[in-house]
Amino acid sequence: MLFDTHAHLNFEAFENDWRETAKRALLAGIKIINVGSNLETSKKAVAIAEEFSEGVYAAVGLHPSEVQEEQLDIKEYKKLAAHPKVVALGEIGLDYYRLPDTIRPEGAGGVADGKQIKTPTEIKNLQKEVLLKFLKLSEETKLPVIVHCRDAHADLIDLLEKFDKPKGFDARGVMHCFSGSFEEARRYLNLGFLISFTGIITFAHFEGETLAKTPLNKIMVETDCPYLTPEPHRGKRNEPLFVEFVAKEVARIKNESYEEVARVTTENAKRLFQKIK
Numbered sequence: 001m002l003f004d005t006h007a008h009l010n011f012e013a014f015e016n017d018w019r020e021t022a023k024r025a026l027l028a029g030i031k032i033i034n035v036g037s038n039l040e041t042s043k044k045a046v047a048i049a050e051e052f053s054e055g056v057y058a059a060v061g062l063h064p065s066e067v068q069e070e071q072l073d074i075k076e077y078k079k080l081a082a083h084p085k086v087v088a089l090g091e092i093g094l095d096y097y098r099l100p101d102t103i104r105p106e107g108a109g110g111v112a113d114g115k116q117i118k119t120p121t122e123i124k125n126l127q128k129e130v131l132l133k134f135l136k137l138s139e140e141t142k143l144p145v146i147v148h149c150r151d152a153h154a155d156l157i158d159l160l161e162k163f164d165k166p167k168g169f170d171a172r173g174v175m176h177c178f179s180g181s182f183e184e185a186r187r188y189l190n191l192g193f194l195i196s197f198t199g200i201i202t203f204a205h206f207e208g209e210t211l212a213k214t215p216l217n218k219i220m221v222e223t224d225c226p227y228l229t230p231e232p233h234r235g236k237r238n239e240p241l242f243v244e245f246v247a248k249e250v251a252r253i254k255n256e257s258y259e260e261v262a263r264v265t266t267e268n269a270k271r272l273f274q275k276i277k
């Protein structure tokens with residue numbers, strides 16, 4: 001059994017065959033969490049989960065790259081979070097790599113297409129504001145968070161450490177599609193986070209040090225499909241079935257058996273996503 005802890009069958013790429021794609025994975029013993037990126041895809045993730053009696057779950061959240069397109073109404077997400085199939089909040093986080101095209105230089109003012117255009121600093125601040133609202137919702141609902149971070153680890157760690165409570169970080173979660181250093185991973189582990197890896201680990205340029213050093217009981221696997229298709233299917237659309245190749249590469253790099261990696265990563269997912277019966 002395997003657990004694809006981060007998939008997007010709720011995205012357009014699967015518009016015509018999300019049902020068949022999910023069934024293929026379920027038949028192979030793979031469970032799935034479809035992760036939202038805005039209110040619309042979050043609702044779609046819940047709708048898909050409702051179609052299956054078990055094995056398909058949802059996470060709801062506003063992706064940092066979409067904070068400018070959607071005015072966050074946290075109450076809407078709170079409503080969705082109460083659904084029995086919603087097992088996490090996400091994806092949420094910080095992404096400084098892919099700031100929107102419509103940014104204006106610092107200090108300049110402007111409007112484009114009738115919209116107020118933000119500076120990079122304003123967008124980063126908005127991302128942090130949205131993230132904090134979801135962290136608070138996480139404390140309130142006791143749901144774990146699925147966190148996306150790109151080119152923003154210093155700010156994210158700072159924000160999470162400040163949010164931390166003396167007794168430890170209540171809103172536990174996972175750093176998804178992790179590509180940071182082991183030093184960064186260690187700080188997330190100290191905050192109570194798990195680390196999740198995608199098909200990127202099967203690419204030739206992947207530096208396996210962080211994965212090799214992270215204990216297996218802190219690791220989960222995911223596809224982030226339709227993106228990041230692992231070898232040997234690179235170039236094709238990714239799907240939950242291919243999470244097997246991620247798990248196999250974890251086993252190779254960590255010098256463990258595939259069966260052990262499958263067992264432990266699935267246990268880790270069940271431990272984190274407690275709403276799953």
Ligand SMILES: [Zn+2]
Binds near residue numbers: 091148149176177
């Ligand atoms: Zn992501």
Ligand SMILES: [Zn+2]
Binds near residue numbers: 006008091
């Ligand atoms: Zn994703």
